Amino acid sequence: MEISFDKVGFWYQPGTPFAFQALKDVSLTIPSGQFTAVIGHTGSGKSTLIQHLNALLKPTTGRVLIGDRTIDAKTSNKHLKPLRKTVGIVFQFPENQLFEETVLKDIAFGPQNFGVTSQAATEMAQQAAKQVGLADELLTRSPFELSGGQMRRVAIAGVLALRPDVLVLDEPTAGLDPRGRRDVMTLVTKLQREQQMTIVLITHQMDDVARYAQNVVVMAKGAVVKQGTPQTVFSDANWLADHQLALPSAAEFAAQLSQHGFHFDPLPLTEEALVAQLAPQLPLKGGQHNE
Amino acid sequence: MAIISVSNLTYQYAQSEAPAVNDVTFDVEAGDWVAIVGHNGSGKSTLAKLLIGILAADSGTIDIAGTRLTEASVWDVRETIGMVFQNPDNQxxxxxxxxxxxxxxxxxxxxxxxxxxxxxxxxxxxxxxxxxxxxxxxxxxxxxxxxxxxxxxxxxPKILILDEATSMLDPEGRSDILNTIKTLKQKLNLTVLSITHDIDEAAQADRILVIDDGRFIEEATPQALFEHGSDLIAMGLDVPFSAKLTELLAQRGVAVPAHYLDEGSLADWLWKSRLTK
Structure with missing residues (x-):
């Protein structure tokens, strides 16, 4: 499902001395079935932006088109509930929101809230648990006995159980160990590739952006300052530095090597792309020539 | 004399079937930076809690700056230790x-x-x-x-314990706090014990202790440990970028350095290697 923003402005506490404009004239499109990454410095408006994706916040000016729904300042708060099911948001440190006695009950809580029978909710929960790779024997355990990585997966399963068309994740790998990080990113890409789920990922990990995203939205001070493929966004190192954004490790290393006579075109963004261009410029093992 | 001396330390949580910390012994010399690494659930955080007396060991001993950690001495011992925890919002x-x-x-x-x-x-x-x-x-x-x-x-404090203190930060915040700690350590001759799965934080250490299932399974310098390449994932660390790159180049039959090099040294090595082509 496609979501687009049309000149969206958003103020926190408008009309008070604390009024603060968190989004400024934001226009963008999140294409259906694709992987979109949202990057930007802390305080750039990323979290405010994603709360507009299922009308948790309504624009103060402009409008948001979510599938065939239009949300603007005048939209009534009634009838928004179906949107919360279609667009699922996994907030930062979602394991803080776990509360049930067992893992299965926790995952089934969402569907039950949407009026699904308890039996159907349990089935949906079981399926979601399978999707995120939680072993069956964990389902009867208390969520609080699990490791950090497992808790994170339970929380994600709780959102997946609603079978959303769009999955939004706010820094889903923060605080996990490298193996946990890799597992979560593999899961998210699988949902996009195999089920054509639309993915929106907020992240500080430029290597993940380079590896997984098809579109990148760069936010700064409440505005969208760049939109495009990773190749476009990462092509201008000076512009990135001005916005205090890092290059992916592979691009950074390629830039370093370029100063020593190596040549790269286009700029490689992943290790594989870097090695593909680098290997022909190096001698082979045992002194053979590599032509 | 070692400022931290741990001997045969064991601790098991009431509900669990195996000890979270199992017969662990190690020393840390004053002024050293030691990293303890391991995947989530390996026993790292339990060890930290034992060291500052939040948990009391089932068996074994802990001596901090010459004082045996006991129920009676715990307040004195804590005078010598400063601890920074994972989640900045909780403290x-x-x-x-x-x-x-x-x-x-x-x-x-x-x-x-x-x-x-x-x-x-x-x-x-x-x-x-x-x-x-x-x-x-x-x-x-x-x-x-x-x-x-x-x-x-x-x-x-004489000893600074970092319990995954950088894991919730963005890359900029992470390098920021690591630089601050590095400066403080040099200036005040602090002993640093960092419990981490961040490769950059581990690289700062003089030596790294790897913990798995509550036991120390390896002790090495960062340089030596990073030689493990993709096996580092199982130890709860990421593979350093330069090691990933070396592995991928080797797969293509390209001549690569025999030992682990960090990014800067690998770049030097590669451009010298290129000149021989």
Whole structure:
């Protein structure tokens, strides 16, 4: 499902001395079935932006088109509930929101809230648990006995159980160990590739952006300052530095090597792309020539 | 003499089937930086809790700066240790940055004059003095951890324990706090024990202890440990970028260095290698 923003402005506490404009004239499109990454410095408006994706916040000016729904300042708060099911948001440190006695009950809580029978909710929960790779024997355990990585997966399963068309994740790998990080990113890409789920990922990990995203939205001070493929966004190192954004490790290393006579075109963004261009410029093992 | 000396330490949680820390023995010399790594659930955090007496060991001993850790000595022992935890939001009590830094000293009945001086010193040390009147909640993650660090430094500990202190920060916040700690360590000859799965933090250490299922399975310098390449994932660490690259180049039959090199050294090696082509 496609979501687009049309000149969206958003103020926190408008009309008070604390009024603060968190989004400024934001226009963008999140294409259906694709992987979109949202990057930007802390305080750039990323979290405010994603709360507009299922009308948790309504624009103060402009409008948001979510599938065939239009949300603007005048939209009534009634009838928004179906949107919360279609667009699922996994907030930062979602394991803080776990509360049930067992893992299965926790995952089934969402569907039950949407009026699904308890039996159907349990089935949906079981399926979601399978999707995120939680072993069956964990389902009867208390969520609080699990490791950090497992808790994170339970929380994600709780959102997946609603079978959303769009999955939004706010820094889903923060605080996990490298193996946990890799597992979560593999899961998210699988949902996009195999089920054509639309993915929106907020992240500080430029290597993940380079590896997984098809579109990148760069936010700064409440505005969208760049939109495009990773190749476009990462092509201008000076512009990135001005916005205090890092290059992916592979691009950074390629830039370093370029100063020593190596040549790269286009700029490689992943290790594989870097090695593909680098290997022909190096001698082979045992002194053979590599032509 | 070792400033931290742990011998045959074992601890098992009441509900679990196996010990979380199992017969662990190690020493840390004063002024050393030691990293303890391991995947989630390996027993790292339990070990940290034992070291500062939040948990009491089932068996084994801990000596900190020459004092045996017991129920009676725990308060004295904690005087010598400062600890920075994982989540910056869980450790603030003060309404302003300065109040927060003063909190640890208030608990120790430090006089007001001394307190005011030490708050200033500690905030200057971590580069947060200009934020002294700000609300801690409104700071960035990296700034919050620097304030937490200032609170710890204000009571002048000999040992600094970092319990995944950088894992919730963005890359910028992470390098920020690591640089601050590095400077403080050199200046004050601190002993640093960092429990981490961040490869950059582990690389700062003089040596790394790898823990798995509650036992130490390896002890090595960062240089030697990073030779493990993709096996590092199982140890709860990421593979360093330069090691990933070396592995991929080797797969293509390209001549690569025989030992682990960090990014800068690998870049040097590669451009020299290119000249021989």
């Amino acid at each position: 603030f009590v003060g309404a302003t940055v300065a109040d927060d830094v003063a909190f640890g000293m208030e608990n120790r009945h430090v006089s007001r004059d001394v307190m005011i001086r030490r708050v200033k010193e500690a905030l200057l040390q971590v580069g947060m003095w200009e934020f002294r009147d700000r609300e801690p909640a409104r700071l960035s993650g990296g700034q919050k951890q620097r304030v937490a660090l200032a609170g710890v430094m204000a009571v002048a």
